[in-house]
Amino acid sequence: MREFQSLKFLSLFKGIFTRMGVDYAVMEKILRIKLTMDERRVPTIFAENGKKKKEGNQFLKSLWIYGLYSLILIPFLLLGENYIYQVSIVFGMILFILMTSMISDFSVVLLDVRDKNIIQTKPVDKKTIAAAKIVHIMIYMTFVAGAFTTIPFLVGLFRHGIVFSIIFFIELVLTILLVVVLTSLLYLFILRFFDGEKLKDIINYVQILLSVGVVVGYQVLIRSFEVVDLDMAYTFSWWHFLIPPLWYGAPFEVLLNGNSSNYFIAFTVLAVLIPLVAIYAYAKLMPSFERNLEKLLSDTKTRKKSINWLDEAGAKWLCRSKEERVFYRFAASMMKKEREFKLKVFPVLGMALFFPFLFIFTYSVDGGLEEISDGNMFMFIYFCNVIIPSVVFMLKFSAGYKGSWLFRAAPIERISAIHSGTLKAFFVKLYIPIFVFLSLVFIWIFSARILPDLAAVLLGGLLQTLITYKIANGSDLPFSISFEFAQESGGAKMMVLTLITGAFVGAHFLANAFHYGIYVYIAVLLVAMGIGWRMVFAETGAVPVQDTI
Amino acid sequence: MTRENDKVLSIQNLTMNYGGKQVLNGINLEVASGEIIGYIGPNGAGKSTTVKIMLGLIDDYQGKVMIFGQDIASGDPSYKKKIGYVPENAEAYDNLTAIEYLVFTGELYGMDRDAAQEKAERLLAQFELQEVGHSRLSSFSKGMKQKVLITASLLHDPDLLFWDEPLSGLDANSMMVIQEILAQLAAQGKTIFYSSHIMDLVEKISNRIVLLVKGEVVADSTFEELKEMSEEGSLSGIFNQLTGFTEHRNKAKDFVSIVQGDEEYA
Known part of the structure; x- marks a missing residue:
């Protein structure tokens, strides 16, 4: 233990504290x-497990x-x-x-x-x-x-x-x-x-x-x-x-x-x-x-069992294997119940909801909604893609990270099911609701002509989710790391990942410069999506044991 | 049994209402120095609440609690100087080293820093923990951590000990050491207030047993007296009888049959 400068400084005010009792x-x-x-x-367990020790x-x-x-x-x-x-x-x-x-x-x-x-x-x-x-x-x-x-x-x-x-x-x-x-x-x-x-x-x-x-x-x-x-x-x-x-x-x-x-x-x-x-x-x-x-x-109240039909449907229709379904449901309920996760993620989601409108209304003070409905302003919907990296990054953290021994102890056949199930749950539970809400309002403002563009945005979002997950989370299992690490390891990497949205926006504008360019762009995204998904979630074996938590 | 002058602790008509629920229902207890009290009861009986009240963690109770002759409701925390406490969930500041944690608690009890340090090191050595004294508690096993917490509760040589499940995680040998420490401390006139779910141990250690059920004291006597009152031979038997729990065999049978039985989940 050492002496702290801040405490030395504080001792100047000793008198005030003493007077206050x-x-x-x-x-x-x-x-x-x-x-x-x-x-x-x-925590020491992390420091001992080969990772470089971070003091200070x-x-x-x-x-x-x-x-x-x-x-x-x-x-x-x-x-x-x-x-x-x-x-x-x-x-x-x-x-x-x-x-x-x-x-x-x-x-x-x-x-x-x-x-x-x-x-x-x-x-x-x-x-x-x-x-x-x-x-x-x-x-x-x-x-x-x-x-x-x-x-x-x-x-x-x-x-x-x-x-x-x-x-x-x-x-x-x-x-x-x-x-x-x-x-x-x-x-x-x-x-x-x-x-x-x-x-x-x-x-x-x-x-x-x-x-x-x-x-x-x-x-x-x-x-x-x-x-x-x-x-x-x-x-x-x-x-x-x-x-x-x-x-x-x-x-x-x-x-x-x-x-x-x-x-x-x-x-x-x-x-x-x-x-x-x-x-x-x-x-x-x-x-x-x-x-x-x-x-x-303390908590003395008993709570009723509740089944979320939406989650059940998502698990049923979107997941291919039983294992993936298990992790879809698990991730869905973690996202809903883990408070610290919500605390870190929901504000970001709120901003994704708010910012597109903020910008639209700031730039449209003079002409009103009529004026902008022909323009390109719907591109502000990309704000809901900007948030993807910071949310996806959070998927690997949990307050109950110690419980992740279960992933290793359970006889899981394909580790990729853990990742893909979690990612699907993120997309359905957190991204889609915001995207759908924004889309409905935007269609009301900009008319149905923007439907192909919205499709491109959605696909771009999916692709970005995939890229972010691969780069930011790698082989870290979801909900397996203490939130204490959430602050320090983000930084520059997150900044770059957020900028990817800019690349998507650029590509989208480029596509719109040509007739039917947007459809070509959608096709390209679909193909990239297919290949990307297969690459990221290749059929790997069981959970690697030597992995450090 | 209790003489007026060596009364360490006295609880009169203690009730506690928590969120519309009566947690404690008029508890009366007089404790003299040198007693080892096994404070037992089923989960939710109000054991921890009583201990928390006595430590000043809860202050919206009704009734009177006197410790060392001081009414603890006065708001003056000085009565805690002679109390040692082992919390039930092994709560500690895990990022500190064992020595740092011990010195810190020692200092909070008003000990001099160097004296606390020296004593802490010597006590840890007795538990064969001197090697890890400067490692963080977060790297400790449950038993090691428990030893540190027990040491922390004794560092300032208190007269009254509150130990909540103090032996969880300890191996059989360490348990015997602790048991012996308790006996010797009691012989020195220290008072020990001890709660545990391990009945065999409570039976062995305590010279007085207080059984709490639904916020009320249903038994308060020595183990021998309890045995005479009831037809059961062991404390766990008496415990079952007094808490009105007799169907453990049936429960176990049902449980095992569910584990083995159902084809639909197989």
């Missing part, structure tokens, strides 16, 4: 242990990507002094990044029930445990925020001067507090009213909804501001009080532009007050949060 020494010990564990996210905090190593994302903020900082728009957009994005990171990466920390059995049974008071939990998350959120705002901060310093940076910094601290504490309060609220498995489901769906909602909200925010019109004057409406990014734009107007309209003052007050009130509420409610956390451990 927190046992600082104990909290520091808990944090040191937590940080040590975070560095070792890779994988999360911190992935921070550079936030630095890259942050470049998008720079134009908004450079443009001018219309702070209520520019800074609101900047803080909108910061809130977005922090919120998504909080929900997807740190909900686990917040909802960790192990702490209860291990720490709360020791003579440590609840306040200290609660503080350790929130500070643990804060440390990481500070890293995320730091990575995302360092460059913009410097740009702001040079462009708008020192006062701007000071306000910026203070607001940043407030936003981190706001995000962490509001998320906790939200969970607290949910935990109050439900129990056991139901509760886990609800949290799961809230997480999914939130991450979709944040993306959608952010897109809408950007578009409603009409980036081109940055000069236009701001007009106040009462519902602006509900948009936190505006609160954080207002102080700049007040302090730098000397604009002391009542609503700007009110926004500024909200920006400061809400995080503080939230922290106060959190401190008050934390004991009941911990109490309700207990519910996560």
Whole structure:
């Protein structure tokens, strides 16, 4: 175990914690242990099995990507002094990044029930445990925020001067507090009213909804501001009080532009007050949060057996062998029930549903639907192919990955049946519903003339699924790896696989340049599909034993 | 049996309502120092709930729980200083090494870091685990991990022990060692609150047996007294009788015939 810089820095605030009744020494010990564990996210069994040993905090190593994302903020900082728009957009994005990171990466920390059995049974008071939990998350959120705002901060310093940076910094601290504490309060609220498995489901769906909602909200925010019109004057409406990014734009107007309209003052007050009130509420409610956390451990309700006829039909008609059918059903129910899988995948699916419309409506503000129905805008449906790599990649992960010994212990004749059954289930359960929904709406907008194009998109999707599976998952068995690996191993490979969609779009446009070209393209796709399927799912033998899990 | 001054634990009229269901139904229990209590009962009887209440993990109970003369509802966690706990599912921070985990728990109990480290190493050596002291718990077998957790519960020399299924995964030799440790600790005046499903063991180790059924104490006496009360000769027999379970033979017969029988699944 080593010393952590973050803890050294934290000790500067020792006085504050002590005054709040927190046992600082104990909290520091808990944090040191937590940080040590975070560095070792890779379980030892993996490290020992020949794969190269990965030490160090994988999360911190992935921070550079936030630095890259942050470049998008720079134009908004450079443009001018219309702070209520520019800074609101900047803080909108910061809130977005922090919120998504909080929900997807740190909900686990917040909802960790192990702490209860291990720490709360020791003579440590609840306040200290609660503080350790929130500070643990804060440390990481500070890293995320730091990575995302360092460059913009410097740009702001040079462009708008020192006062701007000071306000910026203070607001940043407030936003981190706001995000962490509001998320906790939200969970607290949910935990109050439900129990056991139901509760886990609800949290799961809230997480999914939130991450979709944040993306959608952010897109809408950007578009409603009409980036081109940055000069236009701001007009106040009462519902602006509900948009936190505006609160954080207002102080700049007040302090730098000397604009002391009542609503700007009110926004500024909200920006400061809400995080503080939230922290106060959190401190008050934390004991009941911990109490309700207990519910996560137990489930007393009995559930009825349910048969999904759709899954049965899919298994019956789409799978050739009994073995494949077994894995089709297995994968279908895993996709439906595995919460962590849903958490990682459903937001992406939501975006596939949302983005095509977003782009269509952004580009069609002037002419309306009539105008675009003759155009090429239906190609935005390719957004539902863009998501294929990130979803297919997730198929090999599971929270219950240890159960995959079953694949090896059971007398499975053809290993390819595991893969093909899973992939078919993915296509039918996750891809097709989105594709069908989008197609129906698109046919309504663009008329039935786009039917051949839709067929090409579908086939392209199938082919891309196949390619992705081969490259990203290789011979890894489905649902056989811990989610801890999901973050680190994606990266560049996923980026490239996502770009394949671009190749399909290009080919599609090329085909459309010729008369009946689309039919040739469909034929080519069909042939490629046939060959590809046979190559990827060749009749290989049983599960290789030496394979490392 | 219980004198007022060496009363370690006292539970008065403890009830607990969980989601509209009565989990504990007025439990009364007085425990003196030096007792080894076998706390037994069928699944869902409320054993773990009682232990969790005493450890302060659950605080919305009704009734009064006093430990070392302190009402635990006061919110002051200091009474836990002299308690050692082995959780039932071998829960631990698996990414830590055995020594790190032990030192951490020791520190939480207020021990000095170096003292905790030294003691941890010496105790692990007694279990012949000194070689793996710096390996992560995630690489440990169930029995090894259980030994670490048992060590963790004893590191700070507590006066009261709560052990929930402490022997799961241990081999016969280790079980004998633990059994002997328990006896010697009790002789030193430590109190041990012990729950297990292995009746033979409870019969051997405990000097007092508390049987819980549906949130109520249905028996509370020594094994010998229990034997006199019932016609069964073994604790598992008494257990079956008191929990009203008599059809194990028929159940087993049906089960095996299903395993062998049905042609439609063959």
